[in-house]
Amino acid sequence: MDLSIEELDTIKDVDDAWTRYLKPVIDDIKAQIEQNPSTATASEKNIQLFTHIILHMCKKLKLWKEFVELALRIVMDFCNKETSEPLKSLNDESFLQVYAQCWEKFKIFANIVCSLFQSLDYNYLNATQPYENSKSLHRLKLQQKAYNIFKEKILTNKIEVIQGHILDYIDQERSGVTIDIAMMKNAVDIFITLDPTLEQFYNKLEFGFLQRARDFYLLLAQRSLEHYTLIEFMIKCENAFKLESKRIDNYMNQFTQLKIRNILDEVLLKKNVDLLIKSKESGVCILLEHDRLEDLERMFRLIKHLDNDTGVDQMAEEFEEYLRDAAYNLMYSQKHEPERHEEKSE
Template structure:
């Protein structure tokens, strides 16, 4: 082998040129037969030999340069002239063909010159033969033609956008050149094509949007926009590079959706408010789909949604005000308060469906719904607060004979929804107090329709507002259960101790002071029959416990009294005060107002209500002189023996007292205590704190139950300073110190 005569450069290159000429003929589609393995081996071996000869016959560098020159010659002589004479789509077709041929040429030449790549190129850290081949095309063809190619591609895309048919495969191939020419980098595709495409797209859709926003309704505009975005996505899938999708859609969204968002949402007869009013679920869902992809695109829709709900809710408040003014009972049954709460529940249900179905439970819309309900549910409604109305609504559902005849499921559902509404009410403590008052009446007067429902709503309230919120109410329900057990023990005691039996049926419910609303206990002079009952129960109770003191609340008691009216006996269900007054007439025929008052030892306001119920109301058991509709201090009363009624049993209620004022006062008092406790708690842990920070922390601590008023907090701070819990800093009056 070593004796072999070296191949001279000229001789070797002539042989290589023959191979290269054959390759060009094959590429130009002549009938040239393809390379066989012998041709290939000869060409490969020639290069091998010329690269492995000893100096000065090692022609590696010259062959490397000649390889490049061969490609350059072919491009200059054959490729560029053809490309320059073609235009538009025809030029793109030619470019695609030339690029495809060029890659074949480089592949074959790289095989022939393979030995160069493996040793010479690697040792000298030169560009690979493949890279050299591509660089030639880039510098000589691509740089010359890319601007024309880009224009031609954009022209075709425009045709397609306007509804024309184009050769998508051609575009895919041409754009492939922009990508491949970067040899692993995307800068040529991005700079030479994509940047122009994005500007072109923005201009195109800006023109479209400007005319659509004038001509089309909001739903039509959104349909067109959605269709355009879908088509642009398809465009990427068919021929653009995947990396363009996000940028392209962003430009389209910007021009179609963002630029005209306010105009679109506020279109006079078809904007967002109109879609909400007309219940256009599909259009609203489309609006969400489109704008959820635009940065901050949902914010203005959230604002409109909130305004719309606030307006609808405020209209309900106004309706309730009007109904209260005209005192019109609703045809569907129930007072204006019941109707109001029922309508608010329906409103909440309706908009919750929007939030979940149209707006896919997005936080913006949950927040809008919450804030809107907070606005109108914290307004006064016909002199009452929403907290009070919700408590009345629950009472109406839970008591026997409430105006709503509902199935168990419907009751559960309504209670669930009331508790959800309560979350929006800032005066939760007011609800608790009204609810507790009404619960006490249901429990004590056996008005509750179903124990399970009573427990169920307490569980719901506990989950929503915390254990402290319901602890007293749960205590009340438990007291009633214990009361029933206690009663059966009392009955057993009477059987075992017949001497203790008062001779009357007696039911006593023992209540735990802390759980129940505070009741006024009076020193009523009980008739002797009742005194025996009270003593009898006291003896029984002492056998159970020595440490508890019984305090009797006669105002909550009820009695069944038999009245003999001529030939007919009528059983009367009355309160303890009423019963005591009636029993006075067993020993006297005629009594004055003051005599009755003295014998019963009742306060004037209670006495007036008792006598009013017995002499001026539906059942006139007592005859009043002089006859009038109100009771005065100079009246006299006699037993009306001529009274009769078709029923054998009648209930004589006392005129209702206005408890509302007392409940509101109780709540105010509790709030003062709560603010005091909160301030002391904060100061105890912080020792020194600024005024503003103290206020902020106090509001934060209390806002779960009520919204404390700044003035009220300020007043409590002053009060705590006078009571030496905290003091003002000598230097800085805005600073407070805790006094242990």
């Protein structure tokens, strides 16, 4: 809908603009999200409609603050009706699933509203102003203001519960249970998107993730070494590295990748590296003697991430020892071969 200057001049105030032109667009966005959040969008025509109305009225009547308040009321109303209410009567089993869905819907809706009100960011919220009692100048963009509504109304009171559910699902996945990856991605995204500093993610979710990983793999190493061969243990270690890397890619933060690698190196390999390399049953020398090149390659892949003096150097020393012994045995056999030949001739 393209409005003429004359039509724009008939709009009395923000409430009038909302009732006559803006509310029908927002209602349509809500209907789209209810039907299929992933396809919900604001058309260029509607973005232009909002932009023309906001710019015209703000230049004429200086209503920047009032339009910011309207945008946030729209987001707040959606948060109350579409997020707070559905979460009130949830049981533990369905909590994280519904919570993740609510966050996905809220984020999509908030982003669409911000695109409709984008002229506020360009013309008003990009300006600086004193922030509370600080001497620094700061003004949040509309999107961050919208996200803070969800953070203050939903996340703050439920953060421990959400964290517990996420970590419990990860425990299940480590034990072989198939979980909903999309749900986990949305749930973890709450910690990352709502806190640009990632403080909540690092201090709460990631801390618990790494601690539970340490406990799980300490127990796995103990049981595997008691009930399986060292070769089977190495295969389990390699699978653990692959699964944890995939888990990070699926729904955790990429900065966690190195941290989980260090924990796996410590609890699976550093504590057992001497046993793996020097074992009389399947250490380096035994694997070389029986041409177990695939297992040697697996051992090298695992320990090359450790400090050289902890892993690769020890493996090299065993390799040198094997070569010395092999060379000595070869020289000894060649030296005595003629003697045995002469004895046979006599």
